[in-house]
Amino acid sequence: FILTAVMVSSCSDDDAVQNLGTLEIQLRLTCGLSDIPLSNIPVKITNAIDNSELEANTDASGQVIFENIAAGTYNVIVTQSNDDYTLSGTANDIVVTRQQTTNQAVEINAVDPNAGLVIKEIYTVGANDGFASLFKDQFIEIFNNSAETLFADGLYIANLFGETGNAGEDTPITNVLPVGEFVYANLIDQIPGSGQDYPVESGKSIVIALNAVNYKEGNPQADKALDNTDATLERYSVEWLEAQGRIGNAFFDLDNPNVPNMNNIYIYEATNFYLFNTYGVGALLISKDASFSDSDIVDYTRPGSSSTFKLMKVPVDKVLDGVEILENSQAASFKRMPNTIDAGFHFVNADGNAFYSGKSSRRIKDETASARFGRVILQDTNNSGVDFESLDFPDKYGYNQ
Helix, strand or coil: CHHHHHHHHHHHHHHHHHCEEEEEEEEEECCCCCCCCCCCCEEEEEECCCCCEEEEECCCCCEEEEEEEECEEEEEEEEEECCCCEEEEEEEEEEECCCCEEEEEEEEEEECCCCCEEEEEEECCCCCCCCCCCCCCCEEEEEECCCCCEECCCCEEEEECCCCCCCCCCCCHHHCCCCCCEEEEEEEEECCCCCCCCEECCCCEEEEECCCCECCCCCCCHHHCCEHHHCCEECCCHHHHHHCCCCCCCCCCCCCCCCCECEEEEECCCCCCCCCCCCCEEEEEECCCCCCCHHHEEEEECCCCCCEEEEEEEEHHHEEEEEEEECCCCCHHHCCCCCCCCCCCEECCCCCCCCCCCCEEEECECHHHHHHHCCCCECCCCCHHHHEEEECCCCCCCCCC
């Protein structure tokens, strides 16, 4: 009896070993960087199926080896900060095969962790208030991560078009329009002002709401709703669309006369009354030096479809900050941004299903840098996979000093 038990256990162990593989990761500095050591840098891998994580530090050559890990698909995140820069890199959809060694190079960039205005929070999925708010309560918040007052006048806010891993989607937009010099937006608005009308003090923020409306008012579930009348600006496009002979949507797109409106620059569809997609966001903060015209519009047709979307090209070198939010933790192949903008991606829920949850996506605080410089500094590694967290309820102006 004892011998039989040992034999069964041995066979079981052999089967388990046969289902394991090895992942070797080699860090490499991006072109133009040198004299930056790649030793003792934490590398985290996440199993895209069950979201289990493993972490290890690189050796003197910048290599790390994960042995005897479950076969499957993995995402890699690398990040490390010091007084001068933050090292950041990622690789997605790496397939580890049973009893095989997979080699993967990961390009590492050095970014300034305190570089001006950053996207602090994005709220799009709808309040858990019995559908009373109906996605009308969306907002984006811009935070000043620098030590001096900056002006938001003239900056653009854009939403990138493309599938985000939602059920039924199978073709990333990058299969047709590869990202590189440009990314592709279906909505662009601009902050008004003549240069100094919208100051953002160090450690403070401005909020741009879809509708600057109090959704608590008359709402039986007011505790789950937002009051957006405190927004700095709101996006209103009905009159702009109608001036072009198009149709606005006065049910979703409301105008609060007490809150200034964004300038509408480009909206592809007349029904595109949301500030961002509800289940996946490609949010960009773009320099006021950018310009957009009809000559920058390109056609996009989904494979197998006869419908063509007209999208505005956005030059990557004019993007100040970008945040990619996909449907779930397994949606890496649907990324719409190059790594130079956002090396990773965030998701509200690991398995999706975020509609009407009231959850929000917020950039985390860099505790080390904040303590060092004596002011609130938000983490900015150009990788929203580590820079952002999901909140059970929005936190407008939450970090403001």
